[in-house]
């Protein structure tokens with residue numbers, strides 16, 4: 001982008017006229033704001049961007065962003081986004097959803113997306129609860145959270161550690177953002193889009209309705225200073241020592257990007273040719 | 278707070294525009310969300326206030342026409358150094374008009390302070406005058422809220438939520 005240009009940046013231009021139905025105070029509003037800021041800053045054409053989601057409150061995002069969008073099925077955001085990127089490599093593909101969508105029903109896809117390293121951005125709005133289905137524990141919920149009728153004594157299971165798992169599975173871009181700081185988040189989104197490969201942004205996005213105590217996150221989240229790390233062993237140690245409240249780009253390392261062997265536009269016959277014996 | 282020095286009117290327009298767009302967006306989000314949650318009274322408060330901010334945005338956009346503007350990324354705006362009260366996460370679906378006005382007031386403190394501080398510290402006369410003018414806009418916004426608050430009855434305490442979203446065991 002040139003140093004000087006004659007236009008003002010208007011993130012609002014990247015919003016649709018569909019009004020969000022999120023609860024007042026939901027952290028997902030800030031994620032919407034950060035995405036539109038990032039797209040506006042990068043001056044991406046709307047038809048060059050595709051926002052893909054699964055199911056959940058957070059997964060409603062594509063309806064609110066004026067780009068291509070697909071509101072998929074629960075847990076399948078990553079295979080949908082991967083399929084799209086493979087056949088339309090020129091698109092900027094952003095996958096988005098919740099911790100339930102991505103780490104529970106979609107957990108297996110998550111690990112393999114990290115490992116496969118297709119060039120796309122994955123934003124997970126982690127509120128440590130299933131918001132849409134009225135407040136059940138998710139994989140990232142603390143073991144002793146006992147506010148859901150389904151787990152009256154807590155889950156008793158240690159929470160899933162998405163960033164450590166992403167690192168172990170081979171992801172090369174791992175970041176944590178916070179809804180209380182959408183401008184900082186927009187920077188992470190720009191960096192993630194620019195990163196050639198699978199870029200994970202875990203966003204601490206409070207659900208004030210079912211986890212009102214998360215309003216306290218604004219006093220707990222801090223920007224980490226000793227990052228990004230480039231060595232996986234150091235990053236693993238850093239993540240193991242972190243309390244989950246440090247934000248910023250944590251790990252950055254180049255890995256070979258997965259691309260389809262066949263040219264876009266290949267026919268089924270071309271592909272079958274290879275399998276003929 | 279120390280406001281970093283603004284070097285030119287162009288730079289200040291970019292900062293002020295982004296700040297007002299952010300305020301407008303926050304108020305609009307509250308309005309949309311309260312509308313969706315069947316609280317038209319509070320939604321109207323936020324909508325009216327966001328429209329007032331929209332007028333300032335239009336003025337800044339008109340001023341920007343034909344100028345060579347610096348490009349400042351969203352994460353580099355100076356006004357982020359001002360303590361952000363982050364009041365919007367206090368919006369509840371049952372808030373009344375009074376509470377909505379008070380939250381909007383809190384939301385706008387950042388702009389008020391940023392324009393005031395800039396008007397005080399900058400040396401460039403044109404920037405100083407624009408900062409002063411925007412500060413005057415802010416004051417009118419606050420006066421309007423004050424008037425509305427006076428017209429309302431004394432605070433009827435926050436409604437009790439008779440159908441809470443989550444019932445602890």
Ligand SMILES: Cc1ncc(C[n+]2csc(CCOP(=O)(O)OP(=O)(O)O)c2C)c(N)n1
Pocket residue numbers: 055056057058059074097098099100101102125127129130131132133138
């Ligand atoms: C196959 C399938 N299983 C279960 C559901 C019910 N369901 C809808 S959303 C959801 C979880 C949402 O949680 P999360 O992804 O964390 O999103 P949030 O609503 O918190 O943003 C579940 C289990 C479904 N829609 N489809």
Ligand code: SF4
Pocket residue numbers: 021022023025026027028057058127131132206207208209210
């Ligand atoms: S239930 Fe929670 S996650 Fe869903 S919209 Fe409401 S606050 Fe957001």
